[in-house]
Amino acid sequence: MKEKPILLTEFEGQVNGHRDGHGFVVRDDGQPDVYLPPNEMRAVLHRDRVKVQVVRQDRRGRPEGRVTEIVGRSSAPIIGRLLQESGVWLVAPEDKRYGQDVLIPKGAMGQAQPGQVVVVELTEPPALYGQPVGRIKEVLGEIDDPGMEIEVAVRKYGVPHEFSDAALAQARALPDKVRAADKKHRIDLTDVPLVTIDGEDARDFDDAVYCEPAKVGRGKGWRLLVAIADVSHYVETGEAIDIDAYERATSVYFPRRVIPMLPEKLSNGLCSLNPEVERLCMVCDMLINAQGDIHAYQFYPAVMFSHGRLTYTEVAAILQNTRGHEAQQREALVPHLLNLHDVYRGLLEARKRRGAVDFETTETQIVCNEVGQIEKIVPRTRNDAHRLIEEAMLAANVCSAEFIQHGKHPGLFRVHEGPTPLKIDILRQYLKALALPYSVSDEPTPLEFQQIATATGDRPDALQIHQMLLRSMSQAIYSPNNEGHFGLAFEAYTHFTSPIRRYPDLLVHRVIKCILGERKYSLPNLPTPGEAQLKLAKRLADRVKPPAPGDKPVRAKKPNAELLAWQAAGLHCSANERRADEASRDVEAWLKCKYMREHLGEEFSGKVSAATSFGLFVTLDSMYVEGLVHITELGGEYYRFDEARQELRGERTGMRYALGTPVRVQVSRVDLDGRRIDFRLVREGEELVARALRDKKGGSAAVAGEGGSTRAARKRKPKAGEAGPSAQPGPSGIWSGGKPAGKPAGRGAGSSAGKSRKGKR
Template sequence: MKEKTPISLHEIEGVVVGHRDGHGFIVRDDGQPDLYLPPNEMRAVLHKDRVRARIVRHDRRGRPEARVTEILVRSETPIIGRLLYENGVWLVAPEDKRYGQDVLIPKGATGTAQPGQVVVVELTEPPALFGQPVGRIKEVLGDIDDPGMEIEIAVRKYGVPHQFSEGALAEARALPDKVRAVDRRGRVDLTDVPLVTIDGEDARDFDDAVYCEPARVGRGKGWRLLVAIADVSHYVRNGAPLDIDAYDRATSVYFPRRVIPMLPEKLSNGLCSLNPGVDRLCMVCDMLIDAKGEIHAYQFYPAVMHSHQRFTYTEVAAILQNTRGPEAQRHAALVPHLLNLHDVFRALLAAREARGAVDLETVETQIVCDEAGRILRIEPRTRNDAHRMIEEAMLAANVCAAEFIASHRHPCLYRVHERPSADKVELLREFLKALGVPLTVPDAPGPRDFQAISKATADRPDAPQIHQMLLRSMQQAMYSPHNVGHFGLAYEAYTHFTSPIRRYPDLLVHRVIKALLKDGRYHLPVLPVPGEALAKLAKRLQERGTSEAMTRSRGRPSQEVLGWEAAGLHCSANERRADEASRDVEAWLKCKYMREHLGEEFTGTVTAVTSFGLFVTLDSLYVEGLVHITELGGEYFRHDERRQELRGERTGVRYTLGSKVAVQVSRVDLDGRRIDFRLVRDDAAGEARPSGAGTGEPSARRGMAASSLRSAKRAGPKANSGKSGTGKATPARATRGAGKAAGAQSPGSGRGRRPRG
C-alpha cells in the first residue's frame, strides 16, 4: 500500500493541467505524484497556470487533494476556440476542453469575427471563483471546415512558433544563393565523389548524403563509408537572430501536407539542403568499417560536395531487388555504389544484433490527402532495405560524433535513453508471466534481455501486443549533457549529428565538433530559458545531487553545465511539443474521416486495456477508438493490470490485449478528438460478441459496412469515454462521464516523419 502524502501547511509549486470533465491536477515541480484539484478549485485557475498549493485531504484511494493558495504565473498561451452568440452574450468555447470555462467577449471586442468562426483569444481578465474569464479577439483563423484549419489550431494550441522574426528573415535574405569561393577555403573538395541523397518521395529538405566503396581494413576486407551532413552551422551564427529563432523552435514540426520548419525556407530547402546538381557545404564523417560491422576508424572534416542523384527509398529498393531492371539501367553508373552501401548495411545490421540492440517493429501509418486536405485513405508505412540502409549509416555517424566529443571531454547534448524503471519492469514481468512467455526479466534488464524476448515471441500470434508492451516499458529518449548511454540502441555514447536542418541539438553537435577540430572550445550563446524548463532543471539537480561530473570543486554546478542542461530540457520539451501537435492534427483528421463511417461495422484489435474500457484499432483503417466499459454488457468487469485484461465476473468473458473484436462506429467527437465504438452484439443472444476474445482468433465478419437499417437498429445510446472509477471491479452499467483517464484518448496510431537514429 502506498504511503499517503501527509496533510500539512507545506506549500507545493507546480503547473495546473485541466481535465475536460471540470476537475484538474497540479503537476508538481518536485516530481511527486500529481495533486487533484476539484471543480470548485478550478474556477479561479486555468490550464497551464503555475500555482502554489497545499494538500487539504485525501480521497478514499489515498490520493492527495489540493487547494490553490497562490497563482504564481498566468499562462500566456492564447486560447483558441469558436465564437458563439448565445442569449445576447458573446463568448468563445475553447477548442482545448482542458480549459473548462468559456471566455466572455465584451461588445466591441469581437473585431471582424463572425459567429461560428475559429478565433484566437487574448485574456483581459482572468477567471475568479465567481466570474468567468474575459477576453478579446486577437486573430480570426476562419471557418472550422477550411482546408488546413486543423494545423492552424494546433500550432497555436501547442504554442509552436510559426512566424520568423524580422531579424531572422533579414539575415536569411542577406545570405548568398550559392556556395561562394570564400566559403570553400579550408575544406576538402568532394565534388567528384558520387555522393547521393536517399529520402522519401515527399521530402524537400535533404540533410544527408552517402557514399560507400570497398576498402582494406587492417588485414581484412571492409568498406569506407562517407556520411556528408549539411553544414548549417556555417550560415547560422552563434547567438545571431537566425540562431535564436532556431533555438526557440528546436525542431521542425511535420504535419500531413505541411511543415513548420526550424529554419527559413531559403536555408532549409535551398542553401543548406543537399539538392542534386549543385555544390553544397557539408560536415563529413569518414569511416572505415570492417566485415563484422565494427567501426575501425573515423574522422570528421568540413567539405564541399555535389550530390550526384536524389534517390527515393522506393527507387533504391527497386534497384537492390533487380540490378538489371529499368531503375538500375537508368542509374547504371551509381548502382555499384548502392550495392556497396547495401553490403556495409548488412555488416552494420549484424553488429547491431551482436551488441544486443532492441529492434521492435511497430506499425506506422501515414495519412494520404487530396489537394483540398480531405483524407483519401490511411495506410501503413512500409520500411524496406533502403530505409534501414540509411538508418544504419546515420546511426554509425551519430556514434562516431558522440565518441569524438566524449574523448575530448567537451560538454555536449547526448541523446540518452535510460534503463526501464523498476515499476515498469515489474509490470512487464507480470504481463509476460500471465501470457506464459518462458523468459524472465531481471531486476536491471539490459538491451539483450529485451532482444531475447522479442526474438522468442516473434512467431506468436500475440507478438505485436508483446512487442508493444516491451516498447511501453521503456523510458523516453531525451537530450542531456550527462552521457548515460542509449539503452534501446545498446550504445555507450550516442548523439544526434545527422539532421541539423530540422533539429537544434544536431546544430550544437556540429559546432562542438568544429571547435574541437580547431583545438578550441565551443561556448553556448546566452539564450532564453522558459520558466518551466528552469523548474525542471532545479528538480533534476535536486534528484542528481552534486555529482562530481556536474560540479566544480566547491560542489556548485558550473554555469556551463547548467547552460547545457537547460538547453537539453528545452530541446526535449519542444520535441515532445512537436509530437503532440502532430498527433493532435492526425487525430483531428482521423475523426473527420470517421464521421463518414458512422454506423458502419469493422473488425479490430484491442491495443490497450484500461479500467474504463478497451481501446480498439480497426484492422482496415488503422484508426483507434474506445469501447467504453458500459458497452461490454450487463455485468461487472474486473480490470487486471498485470494480465492487461477485463474479465466479466458472471460470464468469465475476457477482453485482453490483442483480442479480436467486431465493433460499430457509434460516435465521433471532433472537438474532443475522440472516436467511440460499441461492440457488435448477436441479435439472438443480445450480448456483446468478442471476436476470439483472449484467443487471438479472427472474426467471422470482415469489416463489412452495415446497412442503414441495421445501423439504425443497433444505434442505441451514445458511447462515452468516461471512467467508471469503481476500483477493481467495474460495473458495466455505471454512470458515465466520470474520471480523468478518458481525456487521454488520442485516436489513431499514425506518426509523422520517422526520425533517423
C-alpha cells in the same frame, strides 16, 4: 490507524487543467503534483502560476491543495469558437483544459462571425463567481477551412510559426549558392558520387552517403562516407536565425505542411543537399570491417556535389533487381548502391551482436487531397533502403558521441535510460501471467528484450507482447550527461545527422568544429526553463534510482555554470521535441475524427490495442484509426480488469479481451473537439459471448485472444451523461450493460500514430 497530519506549507507551481473540471499544480520543486478539486479551479485557468497549500489527501492518496495566491496569469492566447447563447457572446476554448468559456463583450468582437475560430486575449481573469472576459485578437476562419486544424494546433501548443523580421532579413542577405570563399580549408568531394536517399515527399535533404570496398586492418571492409549539411557555416551562435532556431528547437511535421526550424532559403535551398549543385557539408568518414565494427573514423568539413536524389522505393527496387528499369535509369550509381547494401548487412550483424532492440511496428501515413481532407490512411512500409540509411546514420551518430567524449568537450548526448524498477516489475508480472518462460533481470540489458521479442515473434499474441516490451521503455532525451542509449545498445550516442531540422544536431556540429580547431564552444545566454522544461526535469528526477541498502553515499558534484547551461539546452530541446510530437498527434487525431464522421454507423474489423478499467481501445484493420469501446458496450456482463495481463475478463462467461484480440465494431460517435472516436461491439463480439457461455457450461475455457483469469479490479462511477448499470455490481469489478443498443458509448479517445522521420531515435 491515525492519519499523519498535513503540514500546511505553501508551494509554488503551474496549474495544469483537466477537461473534467479539476486540475493539478505542477510544483516547481519537482515534488508530486497537487490535485485541485473543481471548486478550486473556478478562479484560475490552465497555465496560471499559483501558490497552494496541501490540505488533505484525497481518496486516491494524492495530495489535495487549496489555492492561496495567484502569482501570475498565463499570457498564452486562448483559441476557440465564437458562439452566441441566450444573447450572450462567448468563446468555447478548443483546449478543454481551460474548463471555462470566455465572455466577449459586444465591443470586443472585431470582425468575427458566429461559429468562426478565433484567438482570444483575456481582459479580465476568472473569479470565484465570474467567468473570464476577453477580446477577440485574431480571426482564424471557419472550422472547416483547409488547414484550420494546423492553425489551431500551433497556437494551442505554442509552436512558433512565424520567423522574426531580423531572421528573415538575415536569410535574404545570404547567397544563393556556394561561393569560392566558402570552400577554403575544405576537402573537395565533388567528384565522389554521394547521393541522397529519402522519401518521395521529402523537401529538405540533410544527409548524403557513399560507400566503397576498402582494406581494413588485414581483412576486407568498407569505407563509408556520411556527409551532413553544414548548417553551422551559415547559422552562427547568437544571430537572429540562431535565436529563432533555438526557440523552435525542431521542425514540426504535419500532413501536407511543415513548420521548419530554419527559414526556407536555408532549409530547402542553401543548406539542403539538392542534386547536381555544390553544397557545404560536414563529413563522418569511417572504415568498417567485415563484421560491421567501426575500425576508424575522422571528421572534416568538405564541399560536395550530390550525384542523385534517390527515393527509398527506387533504391529498394534497384537492390532487388540490378537489371530492372530503375537500375537502368541509375546505371552509374548501381555499384555504389550495392556497396552500401553490403556495408549495411555488416552493420546489421554488429547490431544483432550488440543486442539492440528492434521491434517492427506499424507506422501510418495520412494521404490528403488538395483541400487537406483525408483520402486514405496507409501503412508505411520499411524496406532495405530505409534500414540501410538508418544504419549509416546510427554509425555517424556513434562516431560523433565518441569524438566529443574523447575531445573532453561538453555537448548534448541522446540518452535513453533503461526501464525503471516499477516498469520492470509490471513487465515481469505480465510475462508470468502469460506463462511465458522468459523474464528480465533487475538491471536488464537490451539483449534480454530483443531475445524475448525474437522468441515470441511467431506467437499469435506477438503484437501484444511486443507492445508491452515497448511500454516498459523510457523516452529518450538530450542531456550533457552521457548515460548511454539503452534501446540501441550504445555506450555513447548523439544526434549529428539532421541539423536542418534539429537544433541539438546543430550544436553537435559546432562542438565538433571547435574540437577540430582546438577551440572551446560556449553556449549563449539561455532563457529560464519554461513550464514544459520544468515538467520534463521533474520526470527525469523521478527516474533516479534510490541507493541500494549498504551502498556508500556518493557526494554529487555541484554542476558549474557551463554544465548548467548545457542541461538547460538539453531540457529545452527535449521539451520542444515533445511539443512538436503532441502538436502533430493532435492534428492527425483531428483529421482522423473528421474522416470517421463520414463513416458513422458503419462496421469494421479491428484489434484491441489497449485494455483499461473503463473499456477497450480498438484499432481498425483497414483504416488504422483507434477508438474506444466503452465498458458499457461489451454486452450484459460483469468485467474485471487484470492489470498484470492487460485484459478485461467477464465474470459470468470467462470472456477475455486482451491486446491483439480481433473484434468487429460499429462507429457510434465522433467528437471532433475532444478528438474522440467511440465504437460499439457488434455481431462477432455477441457471438463470442454466446460461444463462451456454451464452452463454460461444457467445462472448457473461453478466450478472445490470449489471456487468463483475473483477481484485481476497480469500480468506476458513471460520469454525467452516461447510463449507469442495470444491476448492482458485486463487491469489486465493473458491470457492463444497462444501455440501450445503438446509443453512444460515452466519452472515448481518438488516437493516431505519429509521423516517423529517419534518425528520430
